[in-house]
Amino acid sequence: RETARALFGHHGDRVHSVYLPYDLPWLQRRFLRHFQPRLGVVMETEVWPNLMAACNALDVPCALVNARLSERSARRYLRLSRLARETFARFRLVAAQSAADAARLKRIGASAPVVTGNIKFDMALPAAAVALGREWRATIGARPVILAASTREGEEAPMLDAFTAHPAHDTALLVIVPRHPQRFDAVAAQVGATGLRLGRRSAAAPPSPDVAVWLGDSMGEMAAYYTVADVVLMGGTWLPFGGQNLIESCAAARPVLLGPHTYNFSEASEAALTAQAALRFETVDEAMRAAFDLLGDAPRRQAMGAAGQHFAQQHGGATARTLDLLKPLIKG
Structure with missing residues (x-):
């Protein structure tokens, strides 16, 4: 409501x-x-x-x-x-x-x-949310951001493991936005169990430099999270949930990394892969390594983002x- x-x-x-x-x-x-x-x-x-x-x-x-x-x-x-x-x-x-x-x-x-x-290709990112994402980015600075968007139950734990296992994880910020708000506290507890420093959007302040994982425990701000991100791991695709809509991420010019389970959004997913706006991986470990690779390859990251934006506009x-x-x- x-x-x-x-x-x-x-x-x-x-x-x-x-x-x-x-x-x-x-x-x-x-x-x-x-x-x-x-x-x-x-x-x-x-x-x-x-x-x-x-x-x-x-x-x-x-x-x-x-x-x-x-x-x-x-x-x-x-x-x-x-x-x-x-x-x-x-x-x-x-x-x-x-x-x-x-x-x-x-x-x-x-x-x-x-x-x-697909009507969702006609969506415009809300200006207020984009502005909010830019405010977050100004506070975070040059630190790279990996966004785990619209995650589902059972997906956060392997993402946290894969993030922690990467040798460069202390240089990046992992932002996790669960799909369902009733899971916010449970995901916060999972992060706490890893020993990683946790920040929460509900604390009403952007993440400080010592925060490793920022929990997106808010509603209606997905465009802001896409705006602050450098790379997006799309939730709902790593376990058999059928995927989530990737169009908003493409419209925000962010590279999208998909898992194997996209059957609810198969047409849009395949079209994004063909447009080279997205990449598909079988495991979260592979995707997390690819995310860090993209963080270190600005030309490729920007090319994928531009392809995604063109892909979203082309299908309007x-x-x-x-x-x-x-x-x-x-x-x-």
């Missing part, structure tokens, strides 16, 4: 940020009768069968936009083939991120999905294409 207020608060009563009810038929019908929407727009993968059924019964047109579907998720849907086909067939519009996503969505019941691209336009498709669906 804090993020929603930051993004939409200036619109006043024109935007209401509310929670969807649990996906139970009577709760969804009550929700729809109360708000009386003229159009329902579902993002990416948040598909709820009873919500779709209620919208269908009350004649609320629905669209699934920026849609993505991994092969693994498609197989899971096909285990409940009848329910999946009924649910996805109820969308008046399915706008997919890629041709592969569109094909998988059609396989599980979506009617005539179209490819519009999905938002406008999606809005053009949504306009005819709005009732009345």
Whole structure:
């Protein structure tokens, strides 16, 4: 809700940020009768069968936009083939991120999905967050920064081990930003167990020179962390979580190091690798060594960052294409 207020608060009563009810038929019908929407727009993968059924019964047109579907998720849907086909067939519009996503969505019941691209390529880094990241950098100075972004449970420990094992680790700052805020304290405890000096963003001060690991225990500041970083290790890719979105890091012109597990973001990941904006490694140890190598190779690091920025800009336009498709669906 804090993020929603930051993004939409200036619109006043024109935007209401509310929670969807649990996906139970009577709760969804009550929700729809109360708000009386003229159009329902579902993002990416948040598909709820009873919500779709209620919208269908009350004649609320629905669209699934920026849609993505991994092969693994498609197989899971096909285990409940009848329910999946009924649910996805109820969308008046399915706008997919890629041709592969569109094909998988059609396989599980979506009617005539179209490819519009990934809306996240149209994002602009928030100016306030970029300014904050630059403030941090001014305080840190020339000390190189390795960012472990959006890490998941089980990934921080090998990252800390790999960082500590590198002979140049005392020259760099490792910034860890866990994906889920409920894990902030647990990750802080892991850092403490290594004997490395820990700083926390929640302490409201940039890391001092004696801090080895800075914990990004804040919300809504990811662009600031990307801005202060020199190299990014993308969380969610080192264990089978399916990865995290790397577009924001590319837009910030930061080289991205990926692990083997990117199936939730396969198209964007492969495109970034092809554009030479990212590198893939099988293990955290390999990636950490590569991160330190990049810290010592400014021309290559800058070339990867520039390639990432170009890659992000080149794939823009999905938002406008999606809005053009949504306009005819709005009732009345």
